[in-house]
Amino acid sequence: MxxxxxxxxxxxxxxxxxxxxxxxxxxxxxxxxxxxxxxxxxxxxxxxxxxxxxxxxxxxxxxxxxxxxxxxxxxxxxxxxxxxxxxxxxxxxxxxxxxxxxxxxxxxxxxxxxxxxxxxxxxLVLPKIQASEGEAPHLFVRADRKNVKVLLDEILYVESLKDYVRIVTLQGKITTKETITHFEEALPKERFLRVHRSFIVAKDKITAHSADGLDIGKVPIPVGRMYKLAVEKEILGK
CATH class of the missing domain: 3.40.50.2300 (Response regulator)
Known part of the structure; x- marks a missing residue:
């Protein structure tokens, strides 16, 4: 190639x-x-x-x-x-x-x-967002030898686990063999934000933020030093 x-x-x-x-x-x-x-x-x-x-x-x-x-x-x-x-x-x-x-x-x-x-x-096969008529936007990921449907509206954050990612949703946690970079490419940027080399968050699920991190409900999420400017621009409009 x-x-x-x-x-x-x-x-x-x-x-x-x-x-x-x-x-x-x-x-x-x-x-x-x-x-x-x-x-x-x-x-x-x-x-x-x-x-x-x-x-x-x-x-x-x-x-x-x-x-x-x-x-x-x-x-x-x-x-x-x-x-x-x-x-x-x-x-x-x-x-x-x-x-x-x-x-x-x-x-x-x-x-x-x-x-x-x-x-x-x-x-790796990049997850694809699907949204049939009358259906909420979603994607399917491979987990536990099944294709699991994940609604975008329910995603709280995505965490990198080396060769896997953990998708944390309102319904629970799903672990799939995927890279966080591929997942970042698949998720719509107007709704999701990479805030750390190991974390992507749903913008509308952020409940608090500070100079060093942000919260998704009661879960603290770190903000990487190299992502701070992008996070401030997106969240604070700076």
């Missing part, structure tokens, strides 16, 4: 190095190179790609801010000269984190992680 890539870095030499590495691999093509993240954002709206190589420290708009601004996120390999940003990359579910200067051996390991994630994603 062929994968398309964008390289986003304010240092042209860094772009050249990554491009030269990609040219040594089969099945990868560079669809665009950007020193300006705003231009990259515009390009992504017109031509989505499979993989971003994204520098974290860029003037005007950091790589992490860039990633937060995307509604539909491709796979991302973060690059930076600063080791302390690894935690933020992990929280935003990046495929890998490359510390500059980047060796080809380390680059290959990152590519391997990306390919493993893509194979896993391709093996």
């Amino acid at each position: 062929a994968y398309t890539c964008y390289i986003i870095d304010d240092e042209p030499i860094a772009i050249e190095i990554i491009e030269s590495y990609l040219l040594r691999l089969e099945g990868f093509s560079v669809a665009g190179k950007f020193t300006n993240p705003v231009k990259a954002f515009e390009a992504l709206q017109q031509q989505p790609v499979d993989l971003l190589f994204l520098d974290i420290q860029m003037p005007g708009l950091t790589g992490l801010e860039f990633l937060q601004s995307l509604r539909a996120k491709p796979e991302v390999i973060l690059t930076t000269a600063y080791r302390e940003f690894a935690l933020e990359g992990f929280e935003l579910d990046a495929a890998d984190y490359l510390l500059k200067p980047i060796s080809f051996d380390r680059f290959l390991k990152a590519i391997g992680k990306f390919q493993a994630r893509m194979r896993k994603a391709e093996s």
